[in-house]
Amino acid sequence: MIDVRNIYKTFFVPHEVRALVDVSNKIEAGEVVVVIGPSGSGKSTLLRCLNRLETAETGHIYIDGIDILNSKTDINKIRAEVGMVFQSFNLFPHKTVLNNVTLAQRIVRKRRKEEAAERAMKLLDKVGIQDKANAYPDQLSGGQQQRVAIARALAMDPKIMLFDEPTSALDPEMIGEVLDAMKTLAKEGMTMVVVTHEMGFAREVADRVIFMDHGAIVEQGTPEHFFTEPSHERTKLFLSQIL
Amino acid sequence: MESSNVRRFNKQAAYYMWAGVFFLLVFAVLLGIYYSTKQIDYVWGWSRIPQYFMYDEMVETRSEIGGTVDSVLVHGQKAVIRIKGKGEEGSYTVPARSIRVSEGDMIFVGDVLEAHKERQWGLLLVGLWITLKVSVIAVILGILLGILTGLARISSNPVLKWSSITYIELIRGSPLLVQIFIWYFVLGTLINKLLEKNGFEFLIPGLWFGIAALACFAGAYVAEIVRAGIQSIHRGQTEAARSLGMTYVQCMGYVILPQAMRRILPPLAGQFISLIKDSSLLGAIAIRELTKATREGVSSSFMTFELWFVCAILYLVLTFSLSMILQYVERRI
Numbered sequence: 001m002i003d004v005r006n007i008y009k010t011f012f013v014p015h016e017v018r019a020l021v022d023v024s025n026k027i028e029a030g031e032v033v034v035v036i037g038p039s040g041s042g043k044s045t046l047l048r049c050l051n052r053l054e055t056a057e058t059g060h061i062y063i064d065g066i067d068i069l070n071s072k073t074d075i076n077k078i079r080a081e082v083g084m085v086f087q088s089f090n091l092f093p094h095k096t097v098l099n100n101v102t103l104a105q106r107i108v109r110k111r112r113k114e115e116a117a118e119r120a121m122k123l124l125d126k127v128g129i130q131d132k133a134n135a136y137p138d139q140l141s142g143g144q145q146q147r148v149a150i151a152r153a154l155a156m157d158p159k160i161m162l163f164d165e166p167t168s169a170l171d172p173e174m175i176g177e178v179l180d181a182m183k184t185l186a187k188e189g190m191t192m193v194v195v196t197h198e199m200g201f202a203r204e205v206a207d208r209v210i211f212m213d214h215g216a217i218v219e220q221g222t223p224e225h226f227f228t229e230p231s232h233e234r235t236k237l238f239l240s241q242i243l
Numbered sequence: 244m245e246s247s248n249v250r251r252f253n254k255q256a257a258y259y260m261w262a263g264v265f266f267l268l269v270f271a272v273l274l275g276i277y278y279s280t281k282q283i284d285y286v287w288g289w290s291r292i293p294q295y296f297m298y299d300e301m302v303e304t305r306s307e308i309g310g311t312v313d314s315v316l317v318h319g320q321k322a323v324i325r326i327k328g329k330g331e332e333g334s335y336t337v338p339a340r341s342i343r344v345s346e347g348d349m350i351f352v353g354d355v356l357e358a359h360k361e362r363q364w365g366l367l368l369v370g371l372w373i374t375l376k377v378s379v380i381a382v383i384l385g386i387l388l389g390i391l392t393g394l395a396r397i398s399s400n401p402v403l404k405w406s407s408i409t410y411i412e413l414i415r416g417s418p419l420l421v422q423i424f425i426w427y428f429v430l431g432t433l434i435n436k437l438l439e440k441n442g443f444e445f446l447i448p449g450l451w452f453g454i455a456a457l458a459c460f461a462g463a464y465v466a467e468i469v470r471a472g473i474q475s476i477h478r479g480q481t482e483a484a485r486s487l488g489m490t491y492v493q494c495m496g497y498v499i500l501p502q503a504m505r506r507i508l509p510p511l512a513g514q515f516i517s518l519i520k521d522s523s524l525l526g527a528i529a530i531r532e533l534t535k536a537t538r539e540g541v542s543s544s545f546m547t548f549e550l551w552f553v554c555a556i557l558y559l560v561l562t563f564s565l566s567m568i569l570q571y572v573e574r575r576i
Contacts, residue, residue: 053482080488090483094502103497104487149483156487 001160001191002027002050007059009045009215019045020056021215029159032192034202034223037212038238043195046212047162050193051075051082064159080108083153087165089145091137091152097124098133101152109156116155123151127181143174147181154185161185163194199243203227211235280548288546292553295367295540299360305353308333312348324356367550370536371557377454377532378519378561384458385518386511389465394495396470407466414463419456420524426456427528453525461518468514472507473499505576512569516562523558533557 002025009020019042027033035043048054049061052068052075061068068078092100101120105111111119124130127147129140137145146166153161163182167175179201186192186205196202202209202223209226211219211234219232227243230236280287310328322339326332328350337357344356364372392410395403414422431452438446476499484494526535537554541547 051486053486076485076488076490078488079486082486084483084486086479086483088477088479090477090479092480092483092498092502094505104484104489107493107497108488152487 001029001031001064002193003060003062004046004050005060005062007046007049007056007061009042009049009054009056018215020049022059023215023217024059025210025217025220027191027193029191030189031207032186032190032205033194033208033210034206035193035195035210035212036197036199036202036238037218041212042215043212044164045215047164047193047195050160050162051079051084053084076108080104080156081159083156083158083161085146085149085153085161085163085166087168089137089142089149089169091145091148093137096134096136097129097140097148100137100148101155104152105155119155120151123154124148126154126184127151128177141174142170143177146170146174146178150178150181150185160191160193163192163196165195165197167196167198197242199227211238213238285548287549288544289549291544291546292549293365295365295550295553297365297368298363300363301358302361303358304335304337304356306333306335306350306356307352309351310349312344312346312350315342315344315346326350366536366540367533367553367557370531370533371561373450373530373536374519374522374532374558375561377450377457377522377525377530378515381454381457381461381518381522382515384454385461385465385515388458388462390469392462392466393469393473396466397473411463411466414460419460419521420527422460423453423456423524423528426452426459430455449528450530453522453528453530457518457522457525460521461514464514465511468507468510469503471510472503475506476502501576505573508569508573508576512566512573515565515569519561519565520558 004023004025007020007023008018011017011019017040021042023042023046035046037043045054049056050063050068056069059069063078063082066073066078068075091097092103095103098117098120101123102113102116105116105119106113109116121130121133124133127150129144129147129151132140132144132148137148140148150166166182167178170178175198179198182192182194182201183205194201194206204223206223208220209223210217211226211230211232213234219226219230219235226235227239230239306326308326308328308331310326310331310333313325313327313332314323316323316325317339320339321336322342324335324337324342324344326334335356338359341359342357344350344354350356392407395407396411398404398407427449431447431449435446480498480502481494484498485491489497522532523534525532526538529535531539533554537550540550544550
């Protein structure tokens with residue numbers, strides 16, 4: 001489903017940082033992959049490279065066999081197939097919850113108004129906020145906003161969902177509701193790449209855990225293996241700090 | 244002492260007292276001006292001002308031949324006067340109500356056959372209309388130019404980015420009056436000469452070079468306002484829109500610009516009010532807008548004080564209406 005081959009990414013602003021150094025990985029359809037690591041380890045950058053919000057400098061990224069780094073690829077088509085949920089929700093504040101979920105359906109997927117609204121209401125129901133359809137984002141709690149963001153991404157019927165620290169900006173009591181929505185999604189067989197600090201979620205839901213540090217994948221494996229017998233010193237240190 | 248005095252007032256009374264002081268001040272200034280004009284024997288002529296808004300013009304029809312009135316045929320509102328002279332004949336169609344001749348009258352060349360009054364727009368209203376027309380067209384062009392330049396300004400393409408920076412810096416770095424002269428005397432001459440040389444019948448009137456100068460001037464400032472407005476929208480909005488598969492244009496049109504508009508509108512209002520006032524410079528290239536019209540009125544009537552006051556008030560009416568309209572729009576979005 002996703003095939004990342006030897007990608008590099010360096011940031012020059014504000015100063016030179018090698019964010020990704022020779023990263024390769026393969027993610028199968030239906031797999032739930034959790035990426036963890038200390039801040040600045042390149043995990044968010046890796047995720048953002050997968051829908052080209054950041055452009056990897058060298059290497060190849062294949063989504064469903066299509067090279068997304070090829071300039072001839074229609075990136076908007078790929079992005080419609082790859083949903084993304086952000087740490088800061090990024091809902092459109094000038095649109096109601098319903099319109100947040102229908103906007104891209106209508107202008108990218110070219111769905112009719114009623115069709116898009118119907119799909120949106122179904123998804124809002126799924127994430128448990130159907131009654132807030134006509135509210136504006138700033139009238140919602142953080143947890144509710146993030147669930148709208150998930151519904152907005154799902155409305156495009158993506159094949160892959162990317163989550164960039166979806167619970168990091170939330171108050172503790174709201175983290176559960178967002179994670180529950182993500183768990184439901186995982187159970188339905190969605191291919192998911194999740195950058196998170198929620199180790200409980202990683203242990204429970206992930207098929208595979210990837211640990212990154214200094215722009216490289218240090219270690220990866222099943223949650224059982226990863227949390228009980230990590231092989232790398234750096235991993236052990238990280239886990240001892242956060243668990 | 245004083246503070247205890249003030250405290251004795253309740254708040255309401257103090258408020259009305261100071262409001263009274265304000266109006267007294269205004270009255271004193273007006274009185275001062277009036278008194279000064281008396282000192283120099285200025286003769287106020289406010290009663291002659293209305294003719295600068297509207298006046299009645301005598302329209303006369305005169306005979307071009309001598310002879311007798313052969314017939315006056317009335318068809319509803321109109322009448323046809325037929326005049327027979329020696330070997331020549333003339334017929335005039337005039338309003339029926341104000342005919343001054345009847346059948347059989349002797350007519351000499353230049354005699355008045357008919358005369359009526361027609362209501363005409365006065366000098367100031369004609370000037371106001373030109374100012375309004377010029378401003379509205381320049382505002383619309385300025386917005387379009389400003390949005391395009393603003394978008395080009397934040398583009399990463401060097402052609403777009405550098406062109407917009409050059410344009411903005413050129414415009415902001417030179418006086419508007421100089422730009423108006425360049426548009427009229429340099430570009431205007433060039434364009435019209437080239438049109439003429441290539442066999443075009445029509446020439447572009449000076450008014451349009453004036454409008455172009457104002458629009459380009461406003462466009463540069465609007466561009467900076469638009470750029471600031473767009474950049475004030477969090478990057479996450481663009482990322483969210485693009486991650487859903489929207490193109491750059493869709494993202495701008497549906498997500499960024501609607502949000503930026505709210506922040507852009509207040510500074511934009513200020514810019515357009517400036518533009519209305521700046522249109523007064525167009526008098527320098529023989530466009531008869533409000534200021535030029537006032538100057539003409541002053542030089543023919545010597546009512547310097549009255550006409551300039553009225554001119555200022557008319558500008559105030561325009562700018563105040565514009566700011567009211569924009570405030571209304573701002574509340575709506």
